[in-house]
Amino acid sequence: MSTLHTEEMTLNMGPQHPSTHGVLRFVIRADGEVMREAIPDVGYLHRSIEKIAEKVGYHGFMPYTDRVDYVCAMFTNQGWGMACEKLAKIEVPRRGEYCRVIAAEFNRIASHLLAVGTMGMDIGAFTPFVHALREREMINDLIEELCGARLTFNYMRIGGVAWDLPPGWREKALAYLDHFDPILDEFNSLISFNKIFVERLANIGVIPAEEAINYNLVGPNLRGSGVKWDIRKDLPYSVYPDFDFDVPIGQGQWGVVGDSMDRYMVRILEMKESVKILCQALTRIPSGPVLAKVVRNFKPPAGECQIRVESARGDMGWYVVSDGTGYPWRVHVRTGSFAAMGLIQKLSRGLMIADLVALIASLDVIAPEIDR
Amino acid sequence: MGAAAQYFENIRDTVRTVFEGMAVTASHFVRKPYTVQYPDRMPVRVQDTLPFRYRGILEVDLEICTGCLACERACPIDCIVIACEKDSATKILTIAQFDIDIAKCMFCGLCSEPCPTGSIHHTSEFEGADFSLESLIRRFVREPVAAYKPKKGPETDPRIAPILSRGMRYVNEFAAPGSDKPAEAKTA
Amino acid sequence: MEPLKIYERVKERFGERVLEIADKKPDPFCVIDPKSIVEVCQFLHDDPETSIDALSNESGVDYEDRIEVVYHLFSYRHRHTAVLKVKLPRENPSVATLENIWKSANWMEREIFDLVGVNFEGHSDLRRILMPEDWEGHPLRKDFVEPLEYHGISTVRESPIIRLDAGKK
């Protein structure tokens, strides 16, 4: 039968498509339902944030870092703050570090909730998406009370955080955390263990460990392939050594290690770990200042440095070159989604169109991070 | 035999997980919906329910603006335009123009941070939709007014005192850099 | 293993092709001759002592007189990082691709080609990734002037506020 050469169909999926998270486009060469190859075409959301960094000074660039990854903006803030602190050797007070970790871990839960919810919606179940966003809404309210914004926080400054925890906020946060655990278990029994859901995700888009490292996959995508690697644990920064939490990796209970189901389950388990960190951080937060003394027109000494932050989408590398003036010479951000996108073309050979949608959702790629 | 066992296990799995899923959704039938019926069926106006630090549309109290242009320098998008002249004879600084282009503003809060008296601050107003771009430019100066001179001791003028205290409350909300006193103590 | 020790190993292995080892404060780096970047990286990748198995970050930086491609290498086994640099002329900078050693270089090099204009010989499909295909010029170069309009769409919007004391400031 294979001699019968059927005409190959070229499909254009995106950039306006319900399941490409943000503006992504795939040119799919498909033979009926099965895809020969899906060639990604990115750049629709390219705002050249790295060029803007050269125009606005160090302090002015902080709100732009929220726009690099608006789903988990705390990590980009933290990355930019740490890069400038490393350049100018500023030491952040302990309470400031604790505030950063609390805000970041809340944002990780919110980002994972969105990732897990949209994966449910891409597989066809709309209810888990709304349940996940309902929980994320409460986290957004908590962060809104902390720093005044729901998505583009601009909460951190070079040298610490802009606002301290408002009075009464700690109790609200702790109340939310112990309300969150049963909701997560309920979410699991609704969708994660659902046979149809598992059948749609197990053994799809399998990425073996060394290929994941070779393609420089990071974060939940890497841990889903069984590599036990988390920057918070292995290259400790900020106050993460104070907390004990473990790093969930994909075991392949439902299929092969490294398939979409593993990446999904790693995100679910990571939310549980973040709740653990938050409980410890909120109870053990020391008193004291939250912002180091940083002069208004910040001029770090000439030099370059790269720091890595464990964002919700994996370790995000901030490479900053400064030439001593008030404006950075070059800023380069290497994000998790960018690396994951490079892999989709090879992974998509032989998959069905419905699986490509599941694969994109399992890699949790979003357009602003890819295009910057 | 593995295949047959797998066959029946698949069926059992499907039935069990669908049963669980239906139980979860059934429990949702009797739960209270979360929808906030903005804009009309609200017990209280949404703007009042927002937290104190909410970064809505900018507002400037010209009575306590010292004309120091710190906010204009701090804004990364340059959407704040202030024009003020220093009258060489009388040494009075008059503010002739204070415009903020709300269309370009990204509500990042960098301008309200360096303000010494908290005159430029974020309100909890967010309904900024308008019919033309020009009307999105908020002009705060009707006629040129003298800039405020911060006094050493507490403010005496009864008209300005409440505005200044509200402004200072807003500024003290920001974390004071490097001071050993925990910022939290001040705002309580 | 400390970055400087890695650079020493590379120096004694490759001799004069390692142009400079700079012990700058936050991150020391080592400048390599553009022609032998592939052998150095292959050596670092295969040598069990360093066993660099991931190209963590690759960026193109435009210094007015030269263009540098900076490679941040990382080893998951030994948990150490190494920073290699390659200095290229500004006219038509070109260097060999590292795609055959680390697959992650594929997209990063396409981005550098698109934004900074470095040509990577031997790259599997070197085309613009972020900018539109028919865009002229490379935005992240210091001397890049943004065209006033692209396909009839103006890229400039003057601020509608008229500054009263325009003259004085």
Add this chain to the structure above:
Amino acid sequence: MQQLIEYVIASGMLGKNPPYQIVAAVVVLLASAFVVLVVALPFAGIVTWVERRVWARIQSRIGPNRVGPQGFLQWLADGIKLICKEDIVPTDADPHLFKLAPYLVMLAWILPWAVMPFSSALILADLNVGILYMTAVTAVTVVGILMAGWSSNDKWSLIGGIRSAAQIISYEIPAGLSIFPVVMMTGTLSMERIIKAQGWTPQHWFLFANPFCFIAAGILFVSALAEGNRTPFDLPEAESELVAGFATEYSGMRYSLFFMAEWGNLFIIGAIIATLFLGGWQAPRVSADPVVMNILQLIVFNAKVLFLVFLSMWIRGTLPRIRIDQLVTVCWKYLVPIAFANLIGTAVWVALWPEGNSVMGYLMVALGAALVVLFMRRVIYYLRRARMELYFRPNI
């Protein structure tokens, strides 16, 4: 229907003895027009409003509550909006097929109403091949959807159309096979006599007649969901993959015809299963007066059908979507073999107990009750764990 015609002739409204044929034809025409216009079309609209409300409560939302009391006129507003919208026919689409497709799908939804047994007297045409007619007619939707998919000259709708062809045709087999046990037990295809063979109390329903019928009812419900393009089988218009599947290029009135047919099909699914397995309009003999009895039977039938419609909405709020190859595997590897097993099982059963065995009826009812109790326990477990505020009233 015959009683109705004699009643009209006997009442002498039309003179001494009017020609029987003409009066019968007029009465049938008027009755069927009445059923389609007053029952079918409004039902298809109202069910969209009910589904959005049910879906909303599952997702802790409120659903439409602004147009009319509690949003009841939402479907009317949607209908009018869709009618006012522009009917776009894509340039190089095949206009004749493109325009014909929605009417074929509507046809396949309207025709089964002729055989719908609302109550003992209220049935348009009591064919003695009732069930066969119904399954045959609902298969016409495939032609309509395939025509829509192919003629809109858009790759996405082509995939949607072919997916739905594969789905509906392959699920005809398990649906047909799970109807045979009931036909075997009653020996007739007519809907009336199938219902008359069942009592009004649960143990006389065919659902609880024997374990094989219980599983056959499950298979019929699942394959009816697949034929109606309902979740978890809504592949033809899978929002997240094919944008809107076969209906991507449609707009305005044609689009609303497609979706009116899809939601209207819910009633057909409910009616088939209610007649075959839940005892149709069988109601307790409350009073001798036939009019009161008919009304009671009408209420009982509609209650059963609406519960099944609610069940399919509830499933749509819970389950994700199946992939096309899994869809076909489920059909051929799971549903069809089990349907055949049921067929043989029922055959053996009928051979052993020709008039049905009441002990097994009670046993099965007990089993059903146990299942419901277990389910309620799980619901209470989730409610207690979530510690959320409860709210029982349906209106907000």
